[in-house]
Amino acid sequence: MARFLLSAMPFTGHVTPLLAVAGALVERGHAVRFHTGAAFRARVEASGAVHVPWREAPDFDENDQGATFPRVQGRKGLRQVFINLEDLMIGTAPAQVADLQAEWDREPWDALAADEISVGAALFAARSGCAWATIAVLPLAVPSGQGPPSGMGIMPGRNPLTKTRDAALRALAPLMMRPLTGPLVRARTAVGLAPDPLTFAQTVFSPQRVLASGSPLLDYGRTDRPPHLDFVGVLTQPPSGPAPLPDWWGDLDGRTVVHLTQGTQNIDPSDLLRPALEALAHRNLLVVVSTGVRGRDELPFPVPGNARVAGFLPYDQLLPRTDVVITNGGWGGTLRALSHDIPLVIAGGDLDKPEVAARVAWSGAGVDLRTGTPTAAHVARGFERVSHDPSMRGAAARVGAQLRSEGGAQAAARLLEAFAREA
CATH class of the missing domain: 3.40.50.2000 (Glycogen Phosphorylase B;)
Incomplete structure (x- = not known):
């Protein structure tokens, strides 16, 4: 010992x-x-x-x-x-x-x-x-x-x-x-x-x-x-058991799921959450939003009908059901998404976030929006690229396999x- x-x-x-x-x-x-x-x-x-x-x-x-x-x-x-x-x-x-x-x-x-x-x-x-x-x-x-x-x-x-x-x-x-x-x-x-x-x-x-x-x-x-x-x-801990899930969890069944998060540091929802929700509001998919603050399960503005909001979410249960992640580029969350072969749209604004975005873009596994405060149109273009370019999902899978190894x-x-x- x-x-x-x-x-x-x-x-x-x-x-x-x-x-x-x-x-x-x-x-x-x-x-x-x-x-x-x-x-x-x-x-x-x-x-x-x-x-x-x-x-x-x-x-x-x-x-x-x-x-x-x-x-x-x-x-x-x-x-x-x-x-x-x-x-x-x-x-x-x-x-x-x-x-x-x-x-x-x-x-x-x-x-x-x-x-x-x-x-x-x-x-x-x-x-x-x-x-x-x-x-x-x-x-x-x-x-x-x-x-x-x-x-x-x-x-x-x-x-x-x-x-x-x-x-x-x-x-x-x-x-x-x-x-x-x-x-x-x-x-x-x-x-x-x-x-x-x-x-x-x-x-x-x-x-x-x-x-x-x-x-x-x-x-x-x-x-x-x-x-x-x-x-x-x-570097993640194994799940200790099934985590409590929000009442709306069943809404994920059979849907294209986009996870949207600003991590736990720069958490002003106007930076990324608001424009991303606007960009995805009328699409046939479900946007699962994390506010980054435990217990803060609402946003300070109305959300579209295809969005669901929680403070924190169990990634071991969410990511296997997620198709695309839109994030401000926290390293830990980015690695976890890629370890599930999920391509990303990254709006990296401050601290290490621009570096994370650049590295993911270099690997081919996502889009770097090159700003932490994108417009709805900017997010929409990034989402379209990730959704319709199969090479990005393939690159995410290669990175994911290497991370797991x-x-x-x-x-x-x-x-x-x-x-x-x-x-």
Whole structure:
């Protein structure tokens, strides 16, 4: 038996995949602790892990981040990305280190595994020297010498001009990330580390072990990934049993089903839900909408007769019955859809969403609308392409087969088990 501590920033999209890994480790007989926000305590305990709450670190509500971090209020686009990185990820890191140090002093662990925005976990590993693995729950952002820098939402060039563009952007990437150098140095200094001017990626990706959700087909087929990196497909927990279903579930029978979601972060329904519902209102299909907030089973505007709405839906029961997914491009939901061979229409606006959309479009498994706030006509055109181009469904099936072959949470648990044994 090994002792693991898993750490994830308190966002549903980050906690959920690491909970799958935690559950798989528990099944294999290991002792697992999980450091994250209080809102996830019940889910952590249900996985069999022990919850380690944010105590010194300023816990927050992912659906009301502005209450704790006022600068993120109402921000979108690139400015939002940098404020999120500086205030939420880097700014909370010294207090995360204090939490982890207190838990380490109580009982050390054999290996630490954290998502790639848990700066506190990375700094604690650097300070303590403990074995540390990164579990990448976003599109893989390990620097590469191929294609454009990750995160820009740009597909790799295919001709000399665009390949030159990619090389120029790679050269500029450190300069573009320079606004984070000062905050990272201050965080390092605050926890007693030397003020080394590392980039964000150099800080958060372990040089010892990286497990990446996704697969090579969604990584532009890059061939220069480091040898300590493995793809592990989709990190999901097995269903514990049939989930409660809404009263209208029987309406799916015999229908073409389109699942519509904006995930759990940017959840203003005017961004995507409203125009998509308008685009599909008069079609002979059923639109199943997730609001992204548990218990919020209505939208603040009338919905067409062919739409059904719920806060959260059991994907293990919904996706096998879904023909097309329209989404703002959350990585976890996108991977789950593709693992069921479902093509997508993606309106990726902020954070990692444009990158997700570009990668799916590159694979041929969907349409990138290239905006997070499309018009109804824009959504309709994307839906027509996905619905009538058989090559997209074929590409989704190829990506789905590769994702399933990577092994998921069980494979991640086996790799972490070996990592801890060799540490």
